Structure formats: structure tokens, C-alpha cells
Amino acid sequence: MKMLIMGKIKTVTYVMLLAFVFGCSPSSQESSDTEIEKVLLDSKRNLVFVEGGEFWLGDVGNESGAPFTPILDNNKPPKLVEIDSFSILAKEVTWGEFLTYLHDVGRAEEYTIENGFSRAVRLPIVANNDPDSPNYKDKPARSPNFHEAENYCSWLAEKTGHPYALPSEAQWEFAARNRGQSVPFATDTGELDIDVYLQRSPVDPMHPVSGNALVHSSNQVERRPAGSYPPSPLGLHDMTGSVAEWTRDWFHPGFDHLSSDNPVAVEAPSSAPSKRSVRDLAGYGDHSGGLATVYARHGEDVDSPDQGFRCVVNHPESIN
Template sequence: MNIYRLGLACTLPLLAACNDNNSPINITSETVSQQQLDTIVTNIEKRYPEATQEQKQNAADVVVRAIENLVFVEGGSFDMGDFRAPCEIPSKTDYRMDWTPEASCLSSPGSAFDGSKHLHPVTLDSYSISKFETSFMDMEWMRQINGLPVTRNKLKGYMPIPGEYLSRSDEEYKKLIKYHTEHTVATGTKSWQEAKDYCQWLGEISVLPFDLPTEAQWEFAARSRGQHYYYATNNGYRLLANDLHYDLQRERYVEVLESEINSSTELEDYIGQFPPNPLGIYGMSNNIGEWVNDWYNKNYYLKSPEHNPQGPDSGDTRVIRDGKNTKTFGRIDKSPEQDFYFSANSFRCALQNHE
């Protein structure tokens, strides 16, 4: 599997600092250089002198993990958007389609309304993207050391209370941490800015160009460098338990085998529950929406630049990918600020290492 490739020698001198060898923060990695590890330790020590040793250690581990989880995506060109589907699907199911050059029908009814019907050429420089969505615990360690509230609202019955957040002194918080320590689950978010801030915090500590991926980068990676895959699974199909498809050879409907299941209609029980796509990236067709960097405008791609499109300069809503529209080109527009934390609004970070 490819991991990030970056000219660290060109990036790290911007820090102009050396690790304090006496620091009790202990981080190691098989893929991250010692110079990079020293940079992380030095920046955490300088930025958070009053933090507890546990908070510093947890934060350092988060940044190292973020670098280790990067998958390098070689740049290239592709046609972004709904690349059409067969008008008559041989398998008789939307979840199991194969693209052909003759495909002429919209792959999804929503494409006519969300702007993805505007098939358009895009050329991207190389970048890296996390193979996983950001976990609740990684988000929590970042927010804890920065004095930010837990990404969980207090509840009244089963309903979240807007503006009231779980306290770290609450007994419920201890139960929450215990659960997420045992189960690596994607973090929820309340706002686009929280996702943006997390990725940029990684960049500040590592001195690497972390940010949210652009919408074009997200789709290019989900489609394994722009291939005609309707779903970002191991085989381009979305195979659900107890689902049926029509088998042309046997001329009858057959059930998906247990060994073939690669998706679910529910939120994943844990990050990486199902196989990754051919690039080695997990969870890009898993019902969990992911914030990307772009403002939303359904007509933006009628006149967008071909090279590294960044989205509109402004807008009222931000783009979410995946979520309830699990196809690789599906778009969702959402207000960048919600009333409460929602477990199905998450994100992954990218490294803008153009080569």
C-alpha cells in the first residue's frame, strides 16, 4: 500500500527547532522520520507548556497516526461527476452496475438536482489523503489539549440539547471514553469549521500542509484515481447482507454471499469494518457524510477551472460527500453550522503535497 510521499527536507526547516531530548513524550514510527517525530514533540512542548503529560502524549500520538494513515494519490485527469450508467442494468440492482462507454442514463436521480450531472474534465496534482475517517478519540485528544468541549451534546432523554455539551467530569463521559477506547468509531461534528480546524491543527504541529480535501480530490480518491466506480468499495459494487441481484448465467436472482458483503445501510460499527477501495482507502461509501473544503454551488462545475478546482469563493452551504448519497460522485449541501453534534457528519484530512 502506498503511504504519503513528501519532501520533508524542504518542509521541516520552516520550523527551525530541535526536539528537546529530555522531553518525556515518547513517539516512534516505522514510517515517519526521526526528524519529523522531533518536530512534533518540540511543537507540542512549546505550544502546550501547561498541559498534562498524558495530554501531550495523546496529542503527539494523534499527529503521528495521522501521518502514518496517509495514502499517496498520484495526480491525473478524469471526468468528474455522474459518468452515467446503463439504462438497463443487467443485475437489475443499482448497487451492482458495470460502466461501459455506451452508458447514457444518469446514475442517480439526485444528479439532476445537486450539480453532479455536469460531467467535466479535472486535472489534479498529486496529494495524500487519510485512509480512515477521523476517529472520535483522535478528535477528543486534539480538543482536550486545546480546551475545547467534547464533541457530544448532553441529552434530554434521547434528544441532544443544543449548546450544552458533555463535561469531562461527568460519569457519562467516562463511559463514553471507555466505549471509544474499545471501538474505533468515526467522530461526529457540529460544524464544518471543526473539521477544518482539526486538519489545520495537524498541520501546525507537524509543519506539513494538512487540510480538508477538496471535493475533486475526494472524488478522485473514492474512484481510485478517477475510474468509473459507482461505489468506493473493494470492487465498485455495494453488496449488502440479504440483498439480491439477477445472475445472467443462472437466469435467476441470487443472494449476496456473506463473504461478499462490503457495505451496510447502517453506520459502520467501527472504522475499517469493510474492505478498502483499490487505493487502500476505507469508508468512502459507508453512509457517513464527510465534509470537504468546498462551498456548495450546484452550477459551479459548469464553468470551473480544470486544474485543481477549489470550489466557489463563497456560499451559504458546504459540500458533504458520501452520507445518504453513497455513490462516488454524489454531493450533499449542508449548512456549515448545525445545532448539535451528529454522528453521521464526519471528515478525513488530506496532505496537499503537490509534486
């Protein structure tokens, strides 16, 4: 009997240890009230207020008039638009935050190998407490599709009563450019100093941060924890580098379709009926031809699992 009891104790201890390592409850995949409350508190505490204004959306060119993105035509000519004030998350949504949401709404199990989500072979939709893992809870999440990124922001809105949403493309660029300044990179200096982190072999997560952005191929799923690099003058992290980010706009080749007042593309064009606009192509590792600048954009199918995201609060005053 004593040996049986000791065996049970060891089994329980092992299960609890696994739960700690993989960041979930030993008895369920549900998020606790404490976990949810922390995500909601952080989602409010980490907001940066962005005072609205007028700016030229698109590639305005450098001081000599040359475009920042000479190999792209889909961000030219720039369009003069007016943006209302809003708030935006200073950091990309993390694996820990994203899995708290997926567990709360009961959809984490939909994105497993067993349920046919093939991307999970390369990058599972999980969160853990292992800094060596690409799924470490503080590293930027890769949403399995556009809809879950959008739903996460809607979940925040439902839980908090504040109007969270994915940023419009114009909001994203306005914030990345420090309220519309003609800067090429959303870094602390406006210039790019690439961290050598993923250029080393083997990769050491404990290796000190260098530079002011991580620009590396998406073939390497590893990234630094969100917020590892110095913030932009506006107080935002990783809007150049880390991971590419969803916006809520349908992708159009250019800006002629947009209004001049708080523009957002709410209808898909017939030429790209399933693509949403993605920003921060430096998050893919793209760097040549100005693709790492804040002006670069492209359309990505809504089922693509490669993008991260952050949310905005569409309210003309700070809610902090």
C-alpha cells in the same frame, strides 16, 4: 483513621476506573503528550498517496450512458479537471483522535448539554473505551460543525509541519473513484454489498463484519470502527458508507463555477451562503436513485453536527 484511609483509596480507585472507561485523565480534560504524539504518528502512517491526473468530475454515467444518479442534477454535466498529486487519510477521523484534538485546544467543554450543545443529548462529543458505545474511540467521529473538522486538519498541519487540510470536493471524488475511474462505489469490488449489522436487533458490536460497506439511516448513530471493511483498490476505507464526510468546498449546484486546475469552491454562492459540500451520502443511509454512489453530493449547513471527515496532505510527493 484506617477506615478513613481505606475510604480514600476506594474513592481514588473509582475515579481512576471512570477515567479508564471514559478515556480521559482523572484530573483534567487535557490531552497528554503521548496521546497527541500517537494521533500525529497515525495521521502520517495512515496516509495513502494519490498520484494526480485528469478526470471528469461529476456523474459520467455508466457504460450504457445512463446516469449513476438519475434523481440528482447537481453533479451534471461532468467537468474535465486536472488534479495534482496529494495524500489522503485511509480512514475517517475517529472519536479518540478528535477528542485528543478538542482537549488539546480546550474546546471539548463547549460541546456539552450544560453549555447548550443540544446534539449532545443524542450523541455526546466524547470518546470512550466501550465497544458498545457509538462514541467508542475507534469509531468515526461526528464533528459538531464544519469548522471543527476544518480546524482538526489545521491542527495536524500546525503540529506536524505538513499541509493537512480538508479535501476539496474534486480530491475526494478522484480518490473515491480510484483516480477517476467510472466506478459507482468506493468499495473493494466497485459494487455494493451492504453489511446487515444495523439491521439486527439488538445490535451486537461483536457480530462479525459482513459485506463491504455499512449503509444505514443516520437515525441510528451506531457505526462500526473506522476501517472495518475491505479497502478500495487505492487503499481507502469507508468512502462508501459509515458516515457522510465534509469537504472544504462551498456548495454550488453544479460544477460550472470551478476552474479546470485543482478546482475548489472558495466562495459561497448567494443561493446557499452557509452550505459546504458533503460527500458519501451512503453515510446517511441514502441508497435509492444512486444516492449511495460516489457521485452523489449535497450542501449541508456549516453548523450541522451529522458529518464525519478525513484530511488530505497537499504535497505533490508522499510524506511517508
